[in-house]
Amino acid sequence: MRFLYIILLYLASPLLLLRLLWRSRRQPAYLQHVAERFGIYAGNDPVGPWIWVHAVSVGETRAAEPLIRVLQQRYPQHHILLTHMTPTGRETGIALFGDQVTRCYLPYDYPGAVARFLDRYRPVAGVLLETEIWPNLIHAGTRRGIPLHLVNARLSERSLRGYLRTGALARDALQALSVIAAQTDNDAVRLRQLGAARVTVTGNLKFDLEPPAEQMAQGRVLRAAIGARPVLLAASTREGEEALLLDAVQRAGPGAALLIIVPRHPQRFDDVAALIAARGLRMQRRSDRAAIAADTEVLLGDSMGEMFTYYAACDVVLMGGSFLPYGAHSLIEPCAVGKPVVIGPSVYNFAEAAAAAIAAGAALSAPDLTAAYTLALELAGDEARRQRAGDAGVAFTAAHRGATGRVASLIRTRE
Numbered sequence: 411m412r413f414l415y416i417i418l419l420y421l422a423s424p425l426l427l428l429r430l431l432w433r434s435r436r437q438p439a440y441l442q443h444v445a446e447r448f449g450i451y452a453g454n455d456p457v458g459p460w461i462w463v464h465a466v467s468v469g470e471t472r473a474a475e476p477l478i479r480v481l482q483q484r485y486p487q488h489h490i491l492l493t494h495m496t497p498t499g500r501e502t503g504i505a506l507f508g509d510q511v512t513r514c515y516l517p518y519d520y521p522g523a524v525a526r527f528l529d530r531y532r533p534v535a536g537v538l539l540e541t542e543i544w545p546n547l548i549h550a551g552t553r554r555g556i557p558l559h560l561v562n563a564r565l566s567e568r569s570l571r572g573y574l575r576t577g578a579l580a581r582d583a584l585q586a587l588s589v590i591a592a593q594t595d596n597d598a599v600r601l602r603q604l605g606a607a608r609v610t611v612t613g614n615l616k617f618d619l620e621p622p623a624e625q626m627a628q629g630r631v632l633r634a635a636i637g638a639r640p641v642l643l644a645a646s647t648r649e650g651e652e653a654l655l656l657d658a659v660q661r662a663g664p665g666a667a668l669l670i671i672v673p674r675h676p677q678r679f680d681d682v683a684a685l686i687a688a689r690g691l692r693m694q695r696r697s698d699r700a701a702i703a704a705d706t707e708v709l710l711g712d713s714m715g716e717m718f719t720y721y722a723a724c725d726v727v728l729m730g731g732s733f734l735p736y737g738a739h740s741l742i743e744p745c746a747v748g749k750p751v752v753i754g755p756s757v758y759n760f761a762e763a764a765a766a767a768i769a770a771g772a773a774l775s776a777p778d779l780t781a782a783y784t785l786a787l788e789l790a791g792d793e794a795r796r797q798r799a800g801d802a803g804v805a806f807t808a809a810h811r812g813a814t815g816r817v818a819s820l821i822r823t824r825e
Contacts, residue, residue, distance in 0.1 A: 411579040412545050419520060419546075426518060436677030439497035446515040449526030455489075455512055461823065462491040462533035464516055467499035469740065470539040473562055475506050476618040476814040477537070482510070484818065491531055498676060498714070505715045519544045528554055534823040537561055539615075541569060545583045557588040557822045562615045562813070564593045565600040566737065566758045573604050581605030589820045593813075594762045610820060613813035614763065616742045621718050626747065629722020636702050636723070640667040640790035642783070643724035643749075645717070646674040646739040648731050651779065652682050655728070656689050656708075658783035664707065666787060672711030672720055674730060674739065679712040686710065721747045725796060726786040729753045733779045738764065745772045745803030750789050750796055752782045766810075772803035 430447075434440040445452070461481055465471040471494065478490055492507070493516035494500045503513045517523035524547045536551055536558045543560075551558045565573075573580040584590065584606040591612040592598040598609045633641065644655055652671060659669055673682050686693045691707045694700060696716070702709065711720055721727065721744050729751055732738035737759035741751045751773040757764040767773035774789075776782035789796050 411577050412549065412582070415545055415576075415579055416521060419518070433677070437497060439501075442497070443515055447517055447523075448520070449517040449523030449530075451514060451527075451530055455531070458532060458534070459488045459823075460491045460531045460533045461485060461488050461535050461537070462493065462531060463537045463539070464493045464542055465499060465503070465539050466494060466542065467496040468502045470562075471499050471502040471506065472619065473615045474537075474539055476620070477561070477615055477817055478507070478511065480814055480818045481537075481821070485823070488534070488823075491533065501714060516547075519546045521546050521550065524550045528556065535559070535821055537821060540564055543573070543580055543583050545579055548583045548586050552586045555824055557824055558586070559589045559591065559821055560584075560587050561589075561591040561612070561817045561820075562593055563590050563601060563609075564597045564759070565604070566761070567600070568737075568758055570600045570604060578605075588822065591817045591820055596762060610816075612816040612820070613810060614742065615813045615817065616740055617746075617807050617810040618812070618814040619743065619746065621721075621743075621747050625716060625718035626722045628716070629719040632702075632719065632723040636668055637704070639665070640726075640787065641670065641724045642667050642726050642728060642786050642790060643670045643672070643720050643744075644728045644730060645672055645720065645744065646730035647671060647682075648674055648734060648736045649678065650734050651730055652685055654733065654779040655783065656685060656691065658780045659691065659707065660689060661780070662783065662787065667790060668702070668706065668709060670709045670711055670720055670724060672717065672730075676712070676714060679710065683710055683712070717743065718747065721749055724749060725790040727751045728779075728782055728786055729773075731759075732756050732764075733782065741767055741773055742807060746807040748800035748804045750774070750799035750803065752776055752786050752789070754778065754782060767803070767806055770802050770806040771799055772806045774799075 430440050463474055465474045490511040492503050492511045492513045517527050536556055538560050539562050590606050590609045592609055593614045598611050601609050686708050692705050693708045694706045695710045696713045727744040727749050729741050732754035735756045738757040744751050753773050776785050
C-alpha cells in the first residue's frame with residue numbers, strides 16, 4: 411500500500427505545484443520558501459540537539475504553545491524546530507515565539523524530501539499535533555530511531571471513514587508511532603479502530619492556553635471605545651457563513667448591535683468586505699486602526715494575531731464553521747475568557763467539547779445563523795444571563811486543564 415501511495419504522490423506532483431500557485435493568488439506567501447516543501451533548506455541552523463514539533467496551521471500552532479513552553483523548560487539544552495504547512499501557521503509561530511524557536515515548512519511526504527529533512531535536523535524526538543498521519547515521514551523517522559509522538563490527537567467519524575479506505579496504509583503508520591495522546595475517549599476509540607496501538611487519553615492542549623494579557627488589554631480598550639451598544643463577534647467564519655449572517659443583520663434592522671466578523675482565512679478578507687459593501691452596511695476595517703464610528707454596523711477583523719483582542723471586546727461569540735458543514739472551530743478560547751458562545755449544528759471536529767460546553771451552560775446551540783443571531787442579541791441584552799454563561803465558560807475550561815503536563819510526561823527523546 412505504501413508503494414502505491416508513493417506512486418500516486420509522484421503522479422500528483424504537478425497538482426501540488428498548481429495548488430501553491432492557486433493559493434498564492436490571494437496569499438502570495440505561498441510562493442515563499444517553496445524549496446522547503448521538498449526538503450531543501452537554505453542557511454545554517456544552530457547545532458542540535460533538536461526537538462521537532464509539527465503544527466500544520468494556526469489552530470495547531472496555538473495549541474502547541476503551552477507544550478513548547480514546557481519542552482523548553484525541561485530540555486533547556488535542546489533547540490525547538492517548529493514546522494508548518496501554511497503561511498498563516500508560520501506567521502502565528504513567529505508571533506508566539508519570535509526567535510526562541512527555529513521554523514520551516516515540513517516537506518511533502520515524498521521519500522526523498524522527508525529523508526533530507528530528517529537527515530538535516532536529526533531530531534531526538536518528533537511531536538505531531540492532531541491528525542498528522544504521513545506514512546513516508548513516519549516510516550523514515552522510525553527507521554532512524556526517532557521517537558514519534560502524535561499528540562492532541564483527534565479523529566472524527568468522518569475522518570475515520572476516510573482513513574479506513576486506505577487499508578493498511580494508515581494502520582501501519584499509526585502502529586509505528588511511539589505514543590498517541592488522544593484528546594478524548596471517543597477519539598481514542600476511533601484511533602484504535604483504525605489500528606492504532608499505545609493510545610493514551612490526555613485531554614485537549616487548548617484548555618491550557620493562557621489568554622495573552624496584551625491582547626486582552628487591547629480588547630478592553632476597543633470595547634470601551636465602542637460604547638454601550640451590544641457587540642457580537644462572528645469568529646473564524648467560513649465561506650458562505652458571512653452571507654447568511656449579513657442577511658440576519660439586515661433583517662434585525664440597523665443599530666441592533668455592532669457585528670465584528672473575523673474570517674478564518676486572511677485571503678478572504680477582501681471578499682467578505684465586498685459582501686458587506688454589497689448589502690449597504692456601514693463597515694470599518696480593523697486594519698485601518700481608526701476609531702469606531704457610532705454608525706458603523708460591521709467591523710471587519712482583517713488583522714492577524716488578534717483573536718483574543720476580539721474575544722475581549724465582544725459580548726457574545728458566534729462560532730464560525732458550525733453553521734455550514736465545516737465541523738466548527740474551537741470554542742475553548744472564548745469560553746476561557748468568559749464569553750458566551752452560540753454554536754450551530756455542525757460540530758463534528760469538536761463534538762465532545764461542544765457538548766460539554768453546552769451541558770455546562772457555557773454555550774448554546776442554534777439550528778441556523780438566523781436563529782443564532784437572534785439568540786446572540788438576546789444574550790447581549792441580558793447582562794445577568796450573559797454573566798452566568800461567561801462564568802460557566804471559565805469554570806468549564808478550568809475543569810479540563812492539565813493536558814500539557816500529561817502529554818509532556820509521555821514524550822521521550824532518543825539518547
